[in-house]
Amino acid sequence: MKKPDGRGRDILQGLVAAGKPNPPSEAPVHPARPSGAVRAMSLGLDRLTAEAAQAKALREELASRETTQELDAALFSPSIVSDRIPSTTDTRFQELKAAIAENGQQIPIIARPHPSEDGHYQIAAGHRRWRVAQELGRPVKAIIRALSDKEMVILQGQENGPREDLSFIERARFAMQMETRGFDRDTLSAALNVDKPEVSRLLTVSQVLGDELIVAIGPAPKVGRPRWLQLAKALEHPGARDQLSDVVSDDAFKTADSDRRFAIVLDAAGTPKRPTKRRPPSSDRVAWIEKKGGKVRLVSDNSSFASFLQRRLPELLKEFGESHEGKSTTSQKGATH
16 A cells, blocks of 8 residues: 655645635835825925025125225215215214214225226215215225116115105205106116105105205205195295395305204295385375275275264265266266257
8 A cells, every 4th residue: 555645745734724814914014105284394494495595605605795895985986966965064974973983884885896987986875984984084894896877876775765864855856866867767766765656746846946945955854745845836936936045145044954944945935025015105195095906995094084084984975976976967968969
Protein backbone atom coordinates (compact mmCIF):
# COMPACT_ATOMS: atom_id res chain seq x y z
CA MET A 1 0.00 0.00 0.00
CA LYS A 2 1.38 3.32 -1.07
CA LYS A 3 1.93 6.13 1.41
CA PRO A 4 -0.12 9.18 0.70
CA ASP A 5 2.08 11.90 -0.77
CA GLY A 6 2.17 15.42 0.55
CA ARG A 7 0.13 16.84 -2.31
CA GLY A 8 -3.15 15.56 -0.93
CA ARG A 9 -2.42 17.03 2.47
CA ASP A 10 -1.65 20.36 0.93
CA ILE A 11 -4.89 20.34 -1.04
CA LEU A 12 -6.88 19.51 2.12
CA GLN A 13 -5.22 22.32 4.07
CA GLY A 14 -5.98 24.68 1.24
CA LEU A 15 -9.68 23.76 1.30
CA VAL A 16 -9.85 24.26 5.07
CA ALA A 17 -8.14 27.60 4.82
CA ALA A 18 -10.54 28.71 2.09
CA GLY A 19 -13.45 28.21 4.45
CA LYS A 20 -12.04 30.54 7.07
CA PRO A 21 -12.58 34.30 6.85
CA ASN A 22 -9.60 36.27 5.71
CA PRO A 23 -7.98 38.51 8.38
CA PRO A 24 -8.65 42.20 7.77
CA SER A 25 -5.97 43.70 5.67
CA GLU A 26 -4.43 46.97 6.87
CA ALA A 27 -5.46 49.85 4.60
CA PRO A 28 -2.71 52.29 3.61
CA VAL A 29 -2.70 55.41 5.76
CA HIS A 30 -2.96 58.69 3.76
CA PRO A 31 -2.37 62.07 5.39
CA ALA A 32 -5.58 64.08 5.91
CA ARG A 33 -6.07 66.89 3.39
CA PRO A 34 -6.62 70.38 4.85
CA SER A 35 -9.99 72.01 4.35
CA GLY A 36 -10.45 74.76 1.73
CA ALA A 37 -10.34 77.58 4.30
CA VAL A 38 -7.13 76.29 5.90
CA ARG A 39 -5.52 75.76 2.51
CA ALA A 40 -6.46 79.32 1.42
CA MET A 41 -5.07 80.75 4.65
CA SER A 42 -1.83 78.89 4.16
CA LEU A 43 -1.49 80.18 0.60
CA GLY A 44 -2.33 83.70 1.78
CA LEU A 45 0.37 83.59 4.45
CA ASP A 46 2.88 82.34 1.95
CA ARG A 47 1.97 85.15 -0.41
CA LEU A 48 2.21 87.78 2.35
CA THR A 49 5.59 86.42 3.36
CA ALA A 50 6.80 86.68 -0.23
CA GLU A 51 5.41 90.22 -0.60
CA ALA A 52 7.01 91.27 2.68
CA ALA A 53 10.33 89.96 1.45
CA GLN A 54 9.91 91.86 -1.81
CA ALA A 55 8.98 95.06 0.04
CA LYS A 56 12.01 94.71 2.29
CA ALA A 57 14.23 94.25 -0.74
CA LEU A 58 12.67 97.32 -2.38
CA ARG A 59 13.20 99.42 0.75
CA GLU A 60 16.81 98.35 0.94
CA GLU A 61 17.27 99.19 -2.73
CA LEU A 62 15.71 102.63 -2.29
CA ALA A 63 17.78 103.27 0.81
CA SER A 64 20.93 102.41 -1.08
CA ARG A 65 19.91 104.77 -3.87
CA GLU A 66 18.81 107.70 -1.65
CA THR A 67 21.70 108.20 0.68
CA THR A 68 21.47 111.37 2.74
CA GLN A 69 24.34 113.71 2.00
CA GLU A 70 25.64 116.77 3.79
CA LEU A 71 26.29 119.45 1.18
CA ASP A 72 27.15 123.13 1.13
CA ALA A 73 23.93 125.17 1.27
CA ALA A 74 25.38 127.51 -1.37
CA LEU A 75 25.09 124.71 -3.94
CA PHE A 76 21.27 124.80 -3.83
CA SER A 77 18.71 127.07 -5.48
CA PRO A 78 14.91 127.29 -5.10
CA SER A 79 12.35 125.34 -7.11
CA ILE A 80 11.03 126.53 -10.47
CA VAL A 81 7.83 127.65 -8.67
CA SER A 82 7.48 129.23 -5.26
CA ASP A 83 5.08 127.72 -2.74
CA ARG A 84 5.70 130.22 0.08
CA ILE A 85 5.20 133.94 0.45
CA PRO A 86 8.17 135.78 2.00
CA SER A 87 7.25 137.26 5.37
CA THR A 88 9.25 139.15 7.98
CA THR A 89 6.81 138.05 10.68
CA ASP A 90 6.84 134.29 9.97
CA THR A 91 6.83 132.84 13.49
CA ARG A 92 6.77 129.28 12.12
CA PHE A 93 10.15 129.83 10.46
CA GLN A 94 11.66 131.21 13.65
CA GLU A 95 10.39 128.18 15.58
CA LEU A 96 11.92 125.83 12.98
CA LYS A 97 15.21 127.71 13.13
CA ALA A 98 15.36 127.41 16.91
CA ALA A 99 14.59 123.67 16.77
CA ILE A 100 17.30 122.96 14.17
CA ALA A 101 19.81 125.12 16.04
CA GLU A 102 19.24 123.00 19.15
CA ASN A 103 18.68 119.51 17.73
CA GLY A 104 20.10 119.63 14.22
CA GLN A 105 18.32 119.00 10.92
CA GLN A 106 16.30 115.83 11.44
CA ILE A 107 14.61 115.60 8.01
CA PRO A 108 16.69 115.95 4.84
CA ILE A 109 15.55 118.16 2.01
CA ILE A 110 14.85 116.64 -1.42
CA ALA A 111 16.52 118.13 -4.49
CA ARG A 112 17.46 117.26 -8.03
CA PRO A 113 20.60 117.96 -10.03
CA HIS A 114 20.32 121.48 -11.41
CA PRO A 115 19.24 121.30 -15.07
CA SER A 116 21.71 123.95 -16.22
CA GLU A 117 24.43 124.25 -13.53
CA ASP A 118 26.79 121.31 -13.06
CA GLY A 119 27.50 120.44 -9.46
CA HIS A 120 24.50 122.43 -8.22
CA TYR A 121 21.04 121.35 -7.12
CA GLN A 122 17.45 122.58 -7.29
CA ILE A 123 15.21 122.10 -4.26
CA ALA A 124 11.91 120.24 -4.59
CA ALA A 125 11.01 120.04 -0.90
CA GLY A 126 12.49 121.65 2.20
CA HIS A 127 13.00 125.32 1.30
CA ARG A 128 12.68 126.52 4.89
CA ARG A 129 15.17 123.92 6.18
CA TRP A 130 17.56 125.14 3.49
CA ARG A 131 17.04 128.78 4.58
CA VAL A 132 17.73 127.79 8.19
CA ALA A 133 20.97 126.07 7.17
CA GLN A 134 22.00 129.23 5.31
CA GLU A 135 21.27 131.50 8.29
CA LEU A 136 23.02 129.16 10.74
CA GLY A 137 26.00 128.71 8.43
CA ARG A 138 25.65 124.93 8.38
CA PRO A 139 25.70 122.32 5.59
CA VAL A 140 22.32 121.02 4.55
CA LYS A 141 21.28 117.37 4.68
CA ALA A 142 19.80 116.39 1.33
CA ILE A 143 18.57 113.47 -0.75
CA ILE A 144 19.27 113.93 -4.45
CA ARG A 145 16.79 112.47 -6.96
CA ALA A 146 16.41 112.61 -10.72
CA LEU A 147 13.11 114.48 -11.18
CA SER A 148 11.31 115.95 -14.17
CA ASP A 149 9.65 119.36 -13.86
CA LYS A 150 6.26 117.71 -13.37
CA GLU A 151 7.54 115.24 -10.76
CA MET A 152 9.25 118.12 -9.00
CA VAL A 153 6.18 120.34 -8.55
CA ILE A 154 3.98 117.39 -7.54
CA LEU A 155 6.50 116.35 -4.88
CA GLN A 156 6.83 119.96 -3.78
CA GLY A 157 3.08 120.35 -3.30
CA GLN A 158 2.48 116.97 -1.68
CA GLU A 159 5.34 117.42 0.79
CA ASN A 160 3.47 120.31 2.42
CA GLY A 161 -0.11 119.09 1.84
CA PRO A 162 -0.38 116.34 4.49
CA ARG A 163 0.92 118.71 7.20
CA GLU A 164 -1.38 121.52 6.06
CA ASP A 165 1.75 123.63 6.20
CA LEU A 166 0.76 126.11 3.49
CA SER A 167 -1.92 128.73 4.06
CA PHE A 168 -4.82 129.04 1.63
CA ILE A 169 -3.36 132.02 -0.21
CA GLU A 170 0.04 130.32 -0.50
CA ARG A 171 -1.67 127.35 -2.13
CA ALA A 172 -3.58 129.73 -4.43
CA ARG A 173 -0.37 131.49 -5.45
CA PHE A 174 1.39 128.14 -5.94
CA ALA A 175 -1.45 127.06 -8.26
CA MET A 176 -1.23 130.30 -10.23
CA GLN A 177 2.53 129.96 -10.69
CA MET A 178 2.21 126.36 -11.88
CA GLU A 179 -0.46 127.34 -14.40
CA THR A 180 1.67 130.25 -15.59
CA ARG A 181 4.50 127.80 -16.31
CA GLY A 182 2.16 125.70 -18.45
CA PHE A 183 1.26 122.81 -16.15
CA ASP A 184 -2.21 121.35 -16.80
CA ARG A 185 -5.05 121.11 -14.28
CA ASP A 186 -4.35 117.42 -13.61
CA THR A 187 -0.84 118.30 -12.45
CA LEU A 188 -2.16 121.15 -10.29
CA SER A 189 -4.72 118.82 -8.75
CA ALA A 190 -2.10 116.17 -8.00
CA ALA A 191 0.40 118.66 -6.56
CA LEU A 192 -2.16 120.28 -4.27
CA ASN A 193 -4.03 117.03 -3.53
CA VAL A 194 -7.40 118.67 -4.26
CA ASP A 195 -10.14 118.19 -6.85
CA LYS A 196 -10.44 120.38 -9.94
CA PRO A 197 -13.28 122.60 -8.56
CA GLU A 198 -11.00 123.55 -5.66
CA VAL A 199 -8.18 124.23 -8.13
CA SER A 200 -10.53 126.63 -9.94
CA ARG A 201 -11.33 128.44 -6.68
CA LEU A 202 -7.63 128.79 -5.86
CA LEU A 203 -6.90 130.20 -9.30
CA THR A 204 -9.85 132.61 -9.13
CA VAL A 205 -8.66 134.14 -5.87
CA SER A 206 -5.04 134.48 -6.99
CA GLN A 207 -5.96 135.97 -10.36
CA VAL A 208 -8.39 138.54 -8.91
CA LEU A 209 -5.98 139.69 -6.19
CA GLY A 210 -2.82 139.64 -8.30
CA ASP A 211 0.64 138.67 -7.11
CA GLU A 212 1.61 142.16 -5.93
CA LEU A 213 -1.28 142.43 -3.47
CA ILE A 214 -0.87 138.81 -2.32
CA VAL A 215 2.80 139.38 -1.45
CA ALA A 216 1.93 142.67 0.27
CA ILE A 217 -0.60 140.92 2.53
CA GLY A 218 1.56 137.85 3.15
CA PRO A 219 0.61 134.24 4.02
CA ALA A 220 -2.11 135.14 6.57
CA PRO A 221 -2.08 131.65 8.14
CA LYS A 222 -5.27 132.21 10.17
CA VAL A 223 -7.38 133.33 7.20
CA GLY A 224 -9.30 130.55 5.46
CA ARG A 225 -10.89 130.13 2.07
CA PRO A 226 -14.28 131.85 2.78
CA ARG A 227 -12.70 135.18 3.73
CA TRP A 228 -10.29 135.13 0.78
CA LEU A 229 -13.25 134.50 -1.53
CA GLN A 230 -15.03 137.39 0.18
CA LEU A 231 -12.09 139.69 -0.54
CA ALA A 232 -11.90 138.54 -4.18
CA LYS A 233 -15.61 139.25 -4.64
CA ALA A 234 -15.27 142.69 -3.04
CA LEU A 235 -12.37 143.60 -5.36
CA GLU A 236 -14.50 142.87 -8.42
CA HIS A 237 -16.70 145.89 -7.68
CA PRO A 238 -15.87 149.09 -9.59
CA GLY A 239 -13.65 151.43 -7.61
CA ALA A 240 -12.82 148.87 -4.92
CA ARG A 241 -9.09 149.04 -5.68
CA ASP A 242 -8.89 152.83 -5.83
CA GLN A 243 -7.91 153.27 -2.19
CA LEU A 244 -5.76 150.13 -1.78
CA SER A 245 -2.52 151.81 -2.92
CA ASP A 246 -2.81 154.27 -0.03
CA VAL A 247 -3.69 151.48 2.39
CA VAL A 248 -0.74 149.17 1.63
CA SER A 249 1.76 152.06 1.71
CA ASP A 250 0.62 153.18 5.16
CA ASP A 251 2.99 152.49 8.08
CA ALA A 252 0.21 150.88 10.11
CA PHE A 253 -0.22 148.31 7.34
CA LYS A 254 3.50 147.62 6.93
CA THR A 255 4.12 147.04 10.63
CA ALA A 256 1.07 144.81 11.16
CA ASP A 257 1.28 141.01 11.04
CA SER A 258 -0.02 139.20 7.97
CA ASP A 259 -3.46 138.34 9.36
CA ARG A 260 -4.01 141.95 10.42
CA ARG A 261 -2.90 143.20 6.98
CA PHE A 262 -5.56 140.99 5.40
CA ALA A 263 -8.22 142.49 7.68
CA ILE A 264 -7.11 146.02 6.76
CA VAL A 265 -7.37 145.29 3.02
CA LEU A 266 -10.74 143.55 3.39
CA ASP A 267 -12.10 146.50 5.34
CA ALA A 268 -10.87 148.98 2.72
CA ALA A 269 -12.19 146.94 -0.22
CA GLY A 270 -15.51 146.12 1.43
CA THR A 271 -16.36 149.69 2.41
CA PRO A 272 -15.96 151.88 -0.68
CA LYS A 273 -16.08 155.60 -0.12
CA ARG A 274 -19.57 157.03 -0.21
CA PRO A 275 -20.18 159.96 -2.53
CA THR A 276 -20.29 163.19 -0.58
CA LYS A 277 -23.61 164.96 -0.50
CA ARG A 278 -23.74 168.28 -2.29
CA ARG A 279 -24.38 171.15 0.05
CA PRO A 280 -25.97 174.43 -0.95
CA PRO A 281 -23.39 176.94 -2.15
CA SER A 282 -24.60 179.56 0.31
CA SER A 283 -24.61 178.95 4.06
CA ASP A 284 -27.68 181.20 4.54
CA ARG A 285 -29.90 178.77 2.63
CA VAL A 286 -31.92 176.53 4.94
CA ALA A 287 -33.34 174.18 2.29
CA TRP A 288 -32.61 172.99 -1.21
CA ILE A 289 -34.05 170.72 -3.88
CA GLU A 290 -32.51 167.38 -4.87
CA LYS A 291 -33.63 165.54 -8.02
CA LYS A 292 -32.81 161.88 -8.55
CA GLY A 293 -34.42 159.31 -10.85
CA GLY A 294 -37.55 161.33 -11.51
CA LYS A 295 -38.07 162.05 -7.82
CA VAL A 296 -37.75 165.45 -6.14
CA ARG A 297 -36.78 165.95 -2.50
CA LEU A 298 -36.81 169.05 -0.35
CA VAL A 299 -33.80 168.78 1.94
CA SER A 300 -33.03 170.84 4.99
CA ASP A 301 -30.76 170.50 8.00
CA ASN A 302 -32.58 173.30 9.88
CA SER A 303 -35.01 171.93 12.45
CA SER A 304 -36.81 175.28 12.81
CA PHE A 305 -37.54 175.39 9.11
CA ALA A 306 -38.79 171.79 9.24
CA SER A 307 -41.28 172.73 11.99
CA PHE A 308 -42.38 175.80 10.05
CA LEU A 309 -42.90 173.74 6.91
CA GLN A 310 -44.88 171.13 8.77
CA ARG A 311 -47.27 173.80 10.12
CA ARG A 312 -47.72 175.47 6.76
CA LEU A 313 -47.92 172.27 4.71
CA PRO A 314 -51.77 171.99 4.59
CA GLU A 315 -52.05 175.61 3.47
CA LEU A 316 -49.34 175.18 0.85
CA LEU A 317 -50.96 172.04 -0.55
CA LYS A 318 -54.31 173.87 -0.82
CA GLU A 319 -52.66 176.78 -2.58
CA PHE A 320 -50.88 174.39 -4.95
CA GLY A 321 -54.13 172.62 -5.75
CA GLU A 322 -55.97 175.86 -6.55
CA SER A 323 -53.11 177.07 -8.71
CA HIS A 324 -52.93 173.75 -10.55
CA GLU A 325 -56.70 173.79 -11.25
CA GLY A 326 -56.49 177.35 -12.58
CA LYS A 327 -53.69 176.39 -14.97
CA SER A 328 -55.62 173.36 -16.17
CA THR A 329 -58.75 175.48 -16.90
CA THR A 330 -56.73 178.05 -18.79
CA SER A 331 -55.01 175.42 -20.91
CA GLN A 332 -58.35 173.78 -21.76
CA LYS A 333 -59.86 177.11 -22.90
CA GLY A 334 -56.85 177.76 -25.07
CA ALA A 335 -57.26 174.36 -26.68
CA THR A 336 -60.88 175.14 -27.81
CA HIS A 337 -59.98 178.31 -29.74
